[in-house]
Amino acid sequence: MSEVATGFFRSRWVGAPSHVSELPGGLPRGFRTSGVACGIKEAGALDLGLLCSDAPSTTSAARFTRSGTQSAPVLLCLERCRLEGIRAVVVNSGNANAATGLPGLEHAAAMQAAAARGCGVGGEQEVAVASTGVIGVPLPIEAATTGIETAAGALRADGDGDFAEAIRTTDAFAKHTSLEVRLDAGAVRLSAQAKGAGMISPRFATLLCFVQSDAALSAETCDLLLGVTVKRSFERISVDGQLSTSDTVILQCSGESGITVEPETGDELRFGEALDALLRQLALQIAHDGEGARRVGRVVVRGGEQGAVERTARAVADSSLVKTALYGGDPNWGRIVQAVGMALPETAPLAVDIAIEGTQVCSRGEYVPHDADALKLAVQRDEVEYEIGLPGEGAETELFFSDLGHEYITINADYTT
C-alpha cells in the first residue's frame, strides 16, 4: 500500500504505488500554464487555458475521440499537428467548435496560430487545440484569440490550477494533481489536468486530459505508455454511454529533470505504474463527477469469451435501470440479470453468477438467499462493486460507471438555452 497522504488517491480501486508521492501543486520543470476569462462563457468565468513547454525537445503522444463527427480542433490536431512533438496546448471551454464546418476549421487554425505566437514556439504544428462545450454554435474567434494573448502573458509554473479551472464545463470540481515519481535514476514530476463529466464512454469521453512530466522519454515511449494507460483508465469509464466529438488526451515530456526513462527498463515500468495510477484515479474522479453522480459502480465480468465479457460490462454500465438503482442505493440485482440477458441474446437459459459487494445474489441464473438488509446497507456507500460470472473462464474486464440521478436530468435538460 501507499505512503501517500490520500488527497488524490481516494478510491479503494486505485492503489497509489509506493514510489509515488503527492505534491502540493505546480508543474514539472519546463512547463507553464495559465487560465483566463475571454468571454466565451458568461459572467467572467475562466474559459481559456494555455499550456506550454519551454523545452524545444519536448516529446509527446496524443489520443482523440473516434467519433464520426469529430470537432474542428480534433480534425485540426489529426491533420496539422506533429503529435510526437507538441510544445503547447490551447483549450477553450463553453463552445466545442463542432458541427461548424469550414469556418470552424479556420477558427481552430486561428487559435493554433495565436497560441504558437503567444508561447513563442517555432511552428504551428507544435500546438494542439481543444475545445469543449456546446456543439453547433460558431466560436467567437476574436474573443478566443484575444484571450490567448492574455493567457500567454499569464503563463506560470504554478498556473495548473487556473488551467484546470479554465477547461471545465459541467464539471462539479476541477481535476488536477501533481506527483513526484521516484525512479532509480532520480525523482521526476508528473502532473495532470482533466475535465469530463457527461458524454463519457464508450471510448474515452468529453474528456480532456493533459499530462506533463519533466522526465525525458522518447516519443515512442510516450505513445506506448499513454496507449496502455488510457486503455486501462479513460476507456474503462462510462457516465452516460455517450461518445463525445471532442475527447483529447495529451502527454508531454519536457526532459527538463535531466532524468531519462529508457525503454524496457525498471524505470519505464515505474513511470508507467505512476501514469497508470494517475489516469485511473482521474478516470474515477470523472465518473464520480458524472453530472451529478452520487455513487460510482465498478462492474467486473469474468467468463470464457472476451467479446461476451466486454459486451456484458458495457450493457451493465450503460443500463439506465442499473444506474438509477445505483443512484437509489437499491440492491435491485434483477436489473443486472436483465442487462446481462440483453448483452447476450439467444443464450437462454444462461448460467450467470452475480455478486454485489461480495454478497452472492445469483448463482447459475437463479437467486441465492442472502441477507437483504446487509446488502441494502452495503450499496449505500460511495463505491459499489458488482461481479458477474459468465460460463467459462480466461476472459475478464472491468468498467467504472456513474449512477443516473436527478442532478443529471437537471444539468442536461436545459443546457443550451
Add this chain to the structure above:
Amino acid sequence: MSEVATGFFRSRWVGAPSHVSELPGGLPRGFRTSGVACGIKEAGALDLGLLCSDAPSTTSAARFTRSGTQSAPVLLCLERCRLEGIRAVVVNSGNANAATGLPGLEHAAAMQAAAARGCGVGGEQEVAVASTGVIGVPLPIEAATTGIETAAGALRADGDGDFAEAIRTTDAFAKHTSLEVRLDAGAVRLSAQAKGAGMISPRFATLLCFVQSDAALSAETCDLLLGVTVKRSFERISVDGQLSTSDTVILQCSGESGITVEPETGDELRFGEALDALLRQLALQIAHDGEGARRVGRVVVRGGEQGAVERTARAVADSSLVKTALYGGDPNWGRIVQAVGMALPETAPLAVDIAIEGTQVCSRGEYVPHDADALKLAVQRDEVEYEIGLPGEGAETELFFSDLGHEYITINADYTT
C-alpha cells in the same frame, strides 16, 4: 384520413385506416377475459389476468424477447406451448418470475396447468403464461393459482378493461382498445391489451401485448402478419434502451365472426393494415408512457447503407443526452450530432444533415442559421420529429423514443425496496 373519432389514434404518426372504426370496448366474439387481485402486488391491486378463447379451432402466433436471461414463463412458452394454437393466456404482474431457476419453471408450469383447468381448454400446451414485475424474487405460487381460479370464474366478454389493468406494473395508464375492421367479406373485430413502460428496446420491450380477433386466419397468416407488424411497431420504440426478460406478444384469432381472411387477398391486406395501425398506436402509447415521459420523439434516418441508418437511429433514440434535451424542450441539436458521430466512428468529417420539426439546423455537418425562437417553440409539443440525412440514399428507418426526465429517476431509483 380516418373517419374514426380519435380517442385511440391520437398520434400524427399513425393514420387510422378508413376501414377501421373504434368501438366502445369489449372483445371479439369467442373471447372472454378477467382481471383479479391475488396478492402478488400490495394493497389489493389487480395483478392476475386471464384471457380465453372458447373456440377450439383458435389460431395464434407469438413473439418473445431474445434476452439471454429469459424469464421462466418465456422459457416455458417456447418449450411447452403449441404457439400456433394458443387458446388461453394467464398473466401476472408484480413479479417477473425471472432468475428463479427450476422452481420458477415449476411455478410457471403450475400457472399454466391452473389456467388450463380454469378455462377448460384441452391441453396445457394451449395455454401461454406471462409474468411481469420484479426480477429475482420467488413467485408466490399459491396466491397465483388461487387467483387463477378466481379469475376463471370472472371471465367475461367485456372483461378487457380489467385484464388490461391486471397486467400493468409501472404503466401510468392501462392500454387497450377495441376496433371494428370492415373487410370485403364483412366486418370483424380486433382488440388488444398491452402493458409496457420501462425496459423498452432494442427489440420489442417489457412489453406484454395480447391481440384478439374473431376473423378466421390460418396460423401461418397469423404468424406472417404478426411478424411484419411487430417489426414496424414494438421493434421501433425505445424507452430506455433496455431489453426485458419477459417481452411477449400474442395474436389469437377465434374465427367466430365466420369471416375468413385468405392469404394474398385484399382482405389480408386490409386486416394487416388494421393490425399495423393498432400495434403502431399501442407502441406510441407505450413510448408516451415511458416511465414518466413528457414527450415522444420520432427519429427518421435516411442514407445509403441500412446498417449505418439503423445504428444512427438507435444511437439517437437511446442517447441520454438527446432524451434529456427532449424532456427539457430544448432544441439542442448538437447532441444529435454527437450521437450520430458515436454511431459512425472513424467516418469524420461526416456530411450529416439534421432537421428538427422540419427546420434544417445542420447541412453536410455544418450548422445552418435558423429561427432559434421558432424552433424552441416547436420542440415544446408532445411529439417532436428529428430527420437525419447520411450520405447516400436508398436506406431509411424510424424509431420512436421517450424522453428522460425526473419521473424516470423517481420511478426507477427505488423500485424493489
